[in-house]
Amino acid sequence: MSLPLAEINKGLDKLNLVKGGIGRGTNGNAIVVEGISKNFRIPKEKKLTVFEHLAGLVGRGTSSYDEFMALQDVSFAVKHGETFGVIGPNGCGKSTLLKVLAGVLYPDSGRVEINGKIAPFLELGVGFQPELSARDNVYLYGAIMGLTHKEVDQRYDEIMEFSELQRFENMKLRNFSSGMYVRLAFATAIQTNPDVILVDEVLSVGDESFQKKCSDKIDEIRKAGKTILLVSHSLATVRSLCSRCMLMNRGQVVALGETGGVLAEYERMRGAGT
Amino acid sequence: MWIFEYRELIKILTISDLKVKYQSSVLGFAWSLLNPLLMMLVLYLVFSNVFNANQDNFALYLLIGIVSWRFMAIGSSAAMGAIVGKPSLVNKIYIPRQVLVTSVVLSNLISSILEFLVLVPLLIILGAGISPYILLFPFIHMIYFLIVYGISLILAALYVYYRDLNQIWDVLIQIGFFLSPIVYPLSTVPPKYLDYYMLNPMTALIQMYRDVLLYHQLPAPQDVAVTIAAGLFIMVAGTLVFKKLERRFAEEI
Numbered sequence: 001m002s003l004p005l006a007e008i009n010k011g012l013d014k015l016n017l018v019k020g021g022i023g024r025g026t027n028g029n030a031i032v033v034e035g036i037s038k039n040f041r042i043p044k045e046k047k048l049t050v051f052e053h054l055a056g057l058v059g060r061g062t063s064s065y066d067e068f069m070a071l072q073d074v075s076f077a078v079k080h081g082e083t084f085g086v087i088g089p090n091g092c093g094k095s096t097l098l099k100v101l102a103g104v105l106y107p108d109s110g111r112v113e114i115n116g117k118i119a120p121f122l123e124l125g126v127g128f129q130p131e132l133s134a135r136d137n138v139y140l141y142g143a144i145m146g147l148t149h150k151e152v153d154q155r156y157d158e159i160m161e162f163s164e165l166q167r168f169e170n171m172k173l174r175n176f177s178s179g180m181y182v183r184l185a186f187a188t189a190i191q192t193n194p195d196v197i198l199v200d201e202v203l204s205v206g207d208e209s210f211q212k213k214c215s216d217k218i219d220e221i222r223k224a225g226k227t228i229l230l231v232s233h234s235l236a237t238v239r240s241l242c243s244r245c246m247l248m249n250r251g252q253v254v255a256l257g258e259t260g261g262v263l264a265e266y267e268r269m270r271g272a273g274t
Numbered sequence: 275m276w277i278f279e280y281r282e283l284i285k286i287l288t289i290s291d292l293k294v295k296y297q298s299s300v301l302g303f304a305w306s307l308l309n310p311l312l313m314m315l316v317l318y319l320v321f322s323n324v325f326n327a328n329q330d331n332f333a334l335y336l337l338i339g340i341v342s343w344r345f346m347a348i349g350s351s352a353a354m355g356a357i358v359g360k361p362s363l364v365n366k367i368y369i370p371r372q373v374l375v376t377s378v379v380l381s382n383l384i385s386s387i388l389e390f391l392v393l394v395p396l397l398i399i400l401g402a403g404i405s406p407y408i409l410l411f412p413f414i415h416m417i418y419f420l421i422v423y424g425i426s427l428i429l430a431a432l433y434v435y436y437r438d439l440n441q442i443w444d445v446l447i448q449i450g451f452f453l454s455p456i457v458y459p460l461s462t463v464p465p466k467y468l469d470y471y472m473l474n475p476m477t478a479l480i481q482m483y484r485d486v487l488l489y490h491q492l493p494a495p496q497d498v499a500v501t502i503a504a505g506l507f508i509m510v511a512g513t514l515v516f517k518k519l520e521r522r523f524a525e526e527i
Contacts, residue, residue, distance in 0.1 A: 040525065049438035099524065103368035106521040126366040129290075143283035144369055152282075 029115065030196050030227035031078040031101065036110030038071040038096055038251075070096040071107070072251045080115075080195075081225040085238040085245030085259065087266055093251040094231045098122055098198055101229065116195025116227070119145065123200075125185035130174035134165060137173050138188050145192045155191040162213075163187035183210055190217055196227045201234075235263055276370035283369065287377035292384060306385060307392050310340045317457050324458075334402050334488055339456035341389050342483045346422055346476065347447050349382035353426030354433045354440055357523060365524040372516065375430045379423045387415065397487060405490035414482050414493070420505035421475060424512030431519035434526050454480060475504035 043065040047053050071093045078084040086094050099105040100112060102120035127144045128137050138159055142152040152159075160166045163183040173181065199218070222228055222241070232238050238245055238259060245262045247255040247269070255265040277284070296302040314337045322332050356378040363369055390411065397404055433439045454476040455463075463471050471477065478497035485493045 048436070050436045050442065051438060053436070099365075104365060104524045120367065123366045126362050127360075140283075140286055143280070143286050144363070144367065146279055146283075146369075148282045149285075 028079055029077045029113075030080045030082070031076075031084075031115075031229065032111075032113040033077070033101075034075050034111045034113075035073050036071055036075075036100060036107040036112060037069065037073055038093075038100060038105060039108050040068040040070050041065045042068055069251050071100070074110070074248075074251075074253055076246055076253065076256055078227055078229060080227055082244065083222055083228040083230060083242050085242035086229065086231045086248065087233075087235070087238055087245060087262070088248035088254075089270075091250075092248040094248060095122075095200065096251075097248070098200055098229075098231055101198055114196055117146075117193070118196045118198065119189060119192050119194030120198040121186075121189060121200065122198065124182050124189065128173055128181070128185065131172060133170050133172055134176070134184060135169045138184065141185065141188045142192070145189060147192060159184075159187045159191050162190070162217075164210075179207065179210070186214060190221075194226065196229070197221065198229050198231075200231045235266070239263060276372065277376070280370060280373050284373055284377050284380065287373070288380045288384070291378055291381035295381065295385070303388070307389065310337065310344060310389065314340055321457050331400065331402055331488065334397065334400050335459075335484065336457060337393065337396065338483050338487055339454070339480050341386075341393055342418070342480050343451060343454065343456055343476070344389065345382060345386035345418060346425075347451070349379055349386070349422045350425050350429055351440065351443060351447065352382055353378040353422075354429040354443065356426070356430045357434055358430075358437075358527060361527045364527050371520050371523060372427070375426050375516075376423070379419070379426050382422070383415075383419055390415075393487070402488050403490075404487075407486040407490055407492065410486045410493070411483075414479070414486065414501075417501045417505045418479055420509045421479070421501070424505070424508030424510075427512035427516040431516045431523075434519065434523055450474075450476065456480065472500070475501055478504075 047056055074093070074097065076084075086097065088094055096105065098120065099122065100107050101114065102118070102122060104120075104122075125141070127141060129140065132140065135156075138156065139149065139152050142155075143149075147155075160169055163180075163186070165180060165184055165187075168176070168180070173184075176184070197218075218228065218241075228241075230238065230242060242259050244257060245259050246253060247262050247266050249269065254269065255262045296306075301308070314333065317336050317340070318333050321336070353375050356374040357364060357371060360374055363374065364371060394404065394408075429439065429443060453471070453474055460477070460481070478500045482493040482497050482501065485491050485497075
């Protein structure tokens, strides 16, 4: 019984792609986050062996770690097709939030719901192997992003064209410059056809013309009705791209709403020196 | 289902694991064959005088035991480092973490099958011959895979938190080697301990390999039942433990 259902889902996916990836979620929200908290335990002394754990049991029974609340009761929702900004000072929990959304970290409590295929651009080129050729790395990276061999086949030319690295496709990656490296990663990652994109300040990659190309591509994706969650320190970027955003501080949501108001709040907070 | 969705990544990682294993040494694949053969030779010289009174074809008896044991010993030890060895795939991006363990166990499964394939001509050369019962081999190996995979999931997850687990596991594997009927016949086990001895699923498993490869007979039904039950149990336990421990991998790695 499950097979025909999977077929129908596949069919629906295709339909969604044609319509620009909107839909799937019935409530119109691409990302729903309800009351998530994340507590990091920072051990006073790192115990990494069975021996140390046993020795610890014999010793005093006090708690041997500090707690750090990286996220406290964070809730928000992002609609389909929206570009949503997250801002805040260093250490406010932005990156932890992104990692929770990406599925790398699990929240201690609360609920995360993502409707659609998600592509986290937290760090580009994760899993690249320097000893493999550019071509092999595109296939590897595609697989990490959940693409099949056939899907990469179909997109390979476009990836190489976008990255402007056709001439180097058989070169080993260790001979690449860092700019080429990131270009290849971005070009591959963008081809996964995601519905929801998480972006962590990676827009500033490569030289100026490639940066332009990337932001054009992001723009294109935005116009195609995809959902983007953008974490940035550049208030100008947030102002120009995001309709709504969220201000965080010390793991908590300080303000949430129209970009103009939230940015004003951020200015005020910085002015107050906290 | 993650295993289907990420089949391409599993394939790529499995192949690259095999490549690393066989390209890093000059003799490559030959080493993985020489190793059990040399070990068999040493053990044969040592133990044939001790036990061979009632054991026909002791060389093949040893060899089947060693080759089958190697999948457990090498596979589980290699898979233990599957998560810790690829930190960036754990804390920088999301992939189902089982993928990492699966690909290491699969590459060791392939190695193990290749070693068994080399065993086939030796069966003929050393006079045991082959019979249609050899067709049951894939079935037995599949049960074995479940056992190794389940244990690997537990080890790989625990190793993230306890980094001296490899030392402990090395010792346990050594003990397991001598608690399984690899170098001695089952008949040398004192009858009063036999019930406890048979609790080790590796015993039943090795017996099954010998049944179909050496003795040309159907495996004993109780061996089949014990190994299937053990395989399913370990597999479920492994998945549950892994699921639970996985939640804090990205922080601990």
